[in-house]
Amino acid sequence: MASTGISNGQLIEALRETRARTLELVNDLSDEQLIGPRLQIVNPLLWEIAHVAWFQEFWVLRHLAGQPPILTNGDELYDSARVAHDSRWDLPLLGREETLAYMQRVLERVIDQAGDDPGLTDAEGYDQDYFLNLVLLHEQMHDEAITYTRQTLSYAAPAVAAVNETRLESEDMCLPQTNHDLTADAEIPGGKFILGSELQRGFTFDNERLAHEIEIDSFGISKTAVTNGEFKLFVEDGGYSRSDLWSVEGWQWRVSANACHPVYWQQEANGRWLRRNFDEWVTLDESLPVIHVNWYEANAYCRWAKRRLPTEAEWEMAASAEPSANGPGLSARKRAYPWGDHSHTLKHANLDWRGLECVPVDALPAGDSAFGCRQMIGNVWEWTASDFQPYPGFVAGPYKEYSEPWFGNHRVLRGGCWVTRSRLIHNSYRNFYTPDRRDVWAGFRTCALQGHEK
16 A cells, blocks of 8 residues: 655655654653653653664564564564563663664664665555655654653753744734634534545555544534633632532542642642743743643533533544535535645644744634634644544554554544644544543643534
8 A cells, every 4th residue: 555645755854854853852861861760651761762763673674674673682672562561661671872773773774775675565565655654653753752751750841953943933923903703612514524534645544544424513612722721710710629520530530640730730829820841840821722631631621611522523624624615514625734735834833842832822823724723733632522433444554553452442632732743743633542641742622512423
């Protein structure tokens, strides 16, 4: 199966750039920090960066090209499907310099392979272009995970060289005087809609397929994500102490976690709220989206606000659909991104570590969807009401462990965050985490109570 889109040369360039970013994210850390404490929600970073290289070696060099393994014990050390999470701190991992050398050796061989025989396919018909995309996007996902690990462990913000060149310009932050009211819901007309990614789109992960038609009732969805200021009102109104606002599972989590506010918030004696940003405590900026809240917290807020989370189908429709030019209803056209079909510019979305932080929820009007929803791509991942389940006709890709093991006990998130790479994200991309995870870069937007998927 071919993966149309970027050229072989562009893929090679992207592999090099992404590896440089991976190294930027860990180069300043001590050997002790590269191991870190044993926690269920993070990996030892020394293991994680070697796993990225092992994954590339396995799929491109071994699976596709039939080459022998570079490390005789690499599978026992770095195969995430075989190596239990809790054991990763106890393994005889390669040392720092050995790990970096292994990463470089794999990258060079993968690049050589990309140029030597681009016509290779595996037994199922997946070609080299597919596997180069797979290993590239896999590394970019781990770069996001490395970044939230640094937040979880109170490490300093990473020094990313590209950031200072891409900070927001003042005009990106300002709203035209004629712009619509962002406090009002976007009203999405009901109708038929194609959910998921079409096969001809280029590389997509298996859980985005097969694209299929659904019908959705009309609904209202907030034009922006919930802000720190809005969530603060929920906290200060006793939202964490009212069991009636929480699901049964959510209340059990709240009690066991002794949660009284978002995980990285802290209130001073004078009532001022602070938020930990990597290793620094900063004044809570009420214009930024609330972040590092889990699904239970998002759902409880919605009950307090007499709102609800959107289903993932509603979210994708709000991001992708266009109103009909011939009266009420929807056009048959579906956008790849909220703003259209071309990839983002700095005026469209907060991605790729831009500024190393979120931006206010009213920034970047150029990225609005056809219905006026802002920042549906970038800035902060958004929880949805939906369980992570396969679409009708689902067929697992070559990397069987990517989706199938997680169906049924995870919730879907959409849209990406400021750390997400722009090559990865589009309107149909599905992220998924268990509902208790507060460490990821996740927030949410809300819907009016009426409206539901048929």
